[in-house]
Amino acid sequence: MKPLSLRCLRPVIKKEFRQIRRDARSLMFMIFLPAFMLLMFGYALNFDVKHIPLAVVDEDSSRTSRDLVDKFRTTEYFDLKAVLGKTREIDPLMGREAIRAALVIPPQFSEDLLAGRSPSVQVIVDGSNAMSGTTAAGYVGAILQSYSQRITLEALERRGLAGFAVPLSQEVRIWYNPELRSARFLVPGLMAFILMVIVTVSTAFSVVREKERGTMDQIRLSSISPLELILGKVIPYVVISLASAHLVLLLGEILFGVGIRGSYPLLLLAMALFLTGALGQGILISAVTRTQQVAFLIAVLTTLLPTFILSGFVFPIRNMPAAVQAITYLVPGRYFLAALRGIILKGVGFGAVWPQFLLLVGFAALSLGASAARLRLGDEERPRRRRRVR
Amino acid sequence: MRAVLSIIWKEFVQLRRDPRLFPVIFISPVLQLLLLGYAANLDVRDIPSVVCDMDRSQASRGFVDGFANSGYFSIRARVERMEDIDRYLDNGKAAMAFVVPRGFGDKLAGGKQASVMIIADGAESQSATIGVNYATMIAGRYTQRVILDKFERIKASGVRPVLVDSEVRVWYNPELRSRNFMIPGVLGLILMIMTLSLASMGIVREKENGTMEQLIVTPIRPHQLIVGKLLPFVLIGLVEAAFVVAVAKWWFLIPVRGSVPLLFALSLAFMLNTLGIGLFISTISRTQQQAMFTTIFFIMPMILLGGFVFPIENMPRFFQLVSHAIPTRYFFVIIRGILLRGAGWPELWDQAAALLVLGAVLFFLSVLRFHKKLE
Numbered sequence: 225m226k227p228l229s230l231r232c233l234r235p236v237i238k239k240e241f242r243q244i245r246r247d248a249r250s251l252m253f254m255i256f257l258p259a260f261m262l263l264m265f266g267y268a269l270n271f272d273v274k275h276i277p278l279a280v281v282d283e284d285s286s287r288t289s290r291d292l293v294d295k296f297r298t299t300e301y302f303d304l305k306a307v308l309g310k311t312r313e314i315d316p317l318m319g320r321e322a323i324r325a326a327l328v329i330p331p332q333f334s335e336d337l338l339a340g341r342s343p344s345v346q347v348i349v350d351g352s353n354a355m356s357g358t359t360a361a362g363y364v365g366a367i368l369q370s371y372s373q374r375i376t377l378e379a380l381e382r383r384g385l386a387g388f389a390v391p392l393s394q395e396v397r398i399w400y401n402p403e404l405r406s407a408r409f410l411v412p413g414l415m416a417f418i419l420m421v422i423v424t425v426s427t428a429f430s431v432v433r434e435k436e437r438g439t440m441d442q443i444r445l446s447s448i449s450p451l452e453l454i455l456g457k458v459i460p461y462v463v464i465s466l467a468s469a470h471l472v473l474l475l476g477e478i479l480f481g482v483g484i485r486g487s488y489p490l491l492l493l494a495m496a497l498f499l500t501g502a503l504g505q506g507i508l509i510s511a512v513t514r515t516q517q518v519a520f521l522i523a524v525l526t527t528l529l530p531t532f533i534l535s536g537f538v539f540p541i542r543n544m545p546a547a548v549q550a551i552t553y554l555v556p557g558r559y560f561l562a563a564l565r566g567i568i569l570k571g572v573g574f575g576a577v578w579p580q581f582l583l584l585v586g587f588a589a590l591s592l593g594a595s596a597a598r599l600r601l602g603d604e605e606r607p608r609r610r611r612r613v614r
Numbered sequence: 615m616r617a618v619l620s621i622i623w624k625e626f627v628q629l630r631r632d633p634r635l636f637p638v639i640f641i642s643p644v645l646q647l648l649l650l651g652y653a654a655n656l657d658v659r660d661i662p663s664v665v666c667d668m669d670r671s672q673a674s675r676g677f678v679d680g681f682a683n684s685g686y687f688s689i690r691a692r693v694e695r696m697e698d699i700d701r702y703l704d705n706g707k708a709a710m711a712f713v714v715p716r717g718f719g720d721k722l723a724g725g726k727q728a729s730v731m732i733i734a735d736g737a738e739s740q741s742a743t744i745g746v747n748y749a750t751m752i753a754g755r756y757t758q759r760v761i762l763d764k765f766e767r768i769k770a771s772g773v774r775p776v777l778v779d780s781e782v783r784v785w786y787n788p789e790l791r792s793r794n795f796m797i798p799g800v801l802g803l804i805l806m807i808m809t810l811s812l813a814s815m816g817i818v819r820e821k822e823n824g825t826m827e828q829l830i831v832t833p834i835r836p837h838q839l840i841v842g843k844l845l846p847f848v849l850i851g852l853v854e855a856a857f858v859v860a861v862a863k864w865w866f867l868i869p870v871r872g873s874v875p876l877l878f879a880l881s882l883a884f885m886l887n888t889l890g891i892g893l894f895i896s897t898i899s900r901t902q903q904q905a906m907f908t909t910i911f912f913i914m915p916m917i918l919l920g921g922f923v924f925p926i927e928n929m930p931r932f933f934q935l936v937s938h939a940i941p942t943r944y945f946f947v948i949i950r951g952i953l954l955r956g957a958g959w960p961e962l963w964d965q966a967a968a969l970l971v972l973g974a975v976l977f978f979l980s981v982l983r984f985h986k987k988l989e
Contacts, residue, residue: 321947350785366754521635534649548653
């Protein structure tokens with residue numbers, strides 16, 4: 225293989241830029257789509273489990289039971305949708321997801337409470353969404369706990385035993401994201417997710433389009449080596465996608481207040497490495513496919529859901545089975561996300577994220593190298609394939 | 615009818631010409647479901663944690679053991695000073711920390727209020743929320759035990775502590791497996807992504823390759839062309855849905871409580887939506903690359919705003935309104951309802967009606983647009 229020469233690289237880059245410019249709509253998409261998506265989803269999404277729709281069956285309907293129901297009415301964790309008379313009315317409501325939790329207060333509730341017998345209420349939770357189901361059950365438990373504590377303390381006070389302190393106070397501190405604001409959590413995640421998809425998809429067509437239109441043969445006849453061709457094709461996109469990534473960062477800072485705590489050069493390096501790798505994956509897809517349709521399908525299938533689910537964006541990686549955890553190492557979004565969270569949210573230095581950087585470099589080298597190898601191989605394979613088609 | 619059949623035939627011949635297409639269409643969804651089914655898991659267990667016990671009394675050990683034995687936390691390290699916690703949280707070796715200050719045991723014994731500190735890594739706010747919930751629950755249980763012990767000692771006062779006990783029943787998914795919730799969602803997403811991407815490329819490819827003119831000069835009418843172009847994708851979608859439901863049922867043991875024919879009938883209604891959007895994209899794009907970006911533009915909200923993982927009721931009002939125009943919103947309720955809750959027509963008719971109306975509107979608009987394009 226002959227060494228890389230800038231003389232050969234320049235014209236490829238120039239040609240690619242010209243071709244990108246010709247399709248204004250695609251260029252707009254590449255630059256502005258990630259920022260637009262962040263704008264939209266940054267506002268729309270959060271993980272808080274609040275406003276769980278709730279129904280109450282008050283079979284007691286005394287002042288005490290209404291007092292307890294009021295506790296559920298005033299909390300932001302539940303939205304009281306209905307007060308029902310009978311337990312069996314719960315079934316149809318929960319069946320069509322009109323409510324996701326129900327509280328049943330039994331007939332002798334106030335009687336038991338006043339007599340000092342501990343009454344029991346029934347909590348029904350829609351478990352089909354395990355996450356909100358667990359949380360809802362937890363909230364109900366906490367509300368009942370504080371309610372019983374208050375009643376006990378009141379009873380003590382009536383006997384002149386005031387000043388009985390609750391024995392334990394807990395202070396909860398959330399680091400890196402004190403108000404548990406979803407935006408702080410979402411911005412790095414959305415950034416990795418959106419960039420991965422858009423960037424891979426933007427190069428997934430680059431080679432296969434030339435193949436489909438027959439211009440690949442012209443390039444093959446020129447003196448450009450596969451590596452030069454690939455670098456020439458990737459470099460314009462690195463520039464464009466870096467611009468687009470900065471737009472996302474800027475929006476994150478201005479609209480969602482997610483500033484960069486760590487060092488900017490380090491962040492820039494992480495972005496450049498990740499984008500190169502993702503673009504390389506696009507090129508690789510382009511090199512192994514024959515039609516744009518299949519290239520698109522493969523690009524979408526290998527980026528969209530895998531990055532969303534396997535990068536640690538939504539689902540914690542440590543919960544996955546070991547085999548699946550091993551597979552997450554094939555998803556570059558995973559390293560990028562860890563690096564982003566470290567640099568942007570925690571403000572850590574190179575010392576804490578160097579493994580991520582190493583893996584990003586490895587991924588970029590692998591994807592670009594494999595595409596170059598594949599393109600060279602394609603050269604030798606070509607005559608044979610021609611014959612088969614005829 | 616003959617014309618439609620011949621278009622369908624032509625489509626299949628064309629699809630078969632690329633040998634990589636069929637494996638991609640039929641094998642990759644099953645692979646994806648297998649992989650993602652294991653990965654899409656929000657059950658939080660064994661959260662790596664650090665304990666900083668500065669009291670080192672019997673009471674503080676009892677308190678910490680409550681966390682260690684709960685199964686929710688796995689204690690990775692015990693440190694002496696609070697500063698040492700930083701290191702573990704900074705590089706992600708631990709996600710939570712429990713701090714028991716000096717004097718904890720003495721204060722409890724003396725009837726004074728003792729305090730503890732729970733620290734969580736908020737960078738992953740999802741698991742932080744769950745972790746904090748579990749931790750407060752365990753600390754609350756400890757508090758209750760201390761109160762009860764105290765009452766034992768002042769029995770003479772004649773006051774008995776009242777505990778409103780809650781008996782929790784979990785419907786539809788008693789073990790609270792989050793996989794049961796996620797897999798039907800992944801199923802809907804795969805169906806959506808496949809049919810939408812195939813349809814969005816279908817017509818723009820003919821435009822880009824210049825074969826559209828040839829189709830126009832044939833006596834085939836536009837609606838025949840649309841039906842013939844889209845029916846193969848409907849077939850592919852149905853076969854795919856069958857594959858994926860089979861994997862969900864027999865591999866992941868997801869309960870299928872409702873009627874499978876109803877599920878397939880409503881999948882057809884869902885595909886009316888996705889194919890309608892795909893056709894629309896195909897008519898407004900000039901090149902396949904544009905079609906591809908536009909498809910991504912439409913797919914993202916279907917994943918993120920349809921209620922796959924992010925609950926719709928937590929979104930701001932504006933986005934809740936927007937979500938009504940997103941077909942996955944209805945389909946997720948339908949597919950989860952049929953599989954997990956055994957819901958049938960009485961519970962789901964409104965979702966089905968919304969899906970059908972939305973699909974009809976989308977389809978009608980894109981057919982109109984297609985006709986105009988042809989003229």
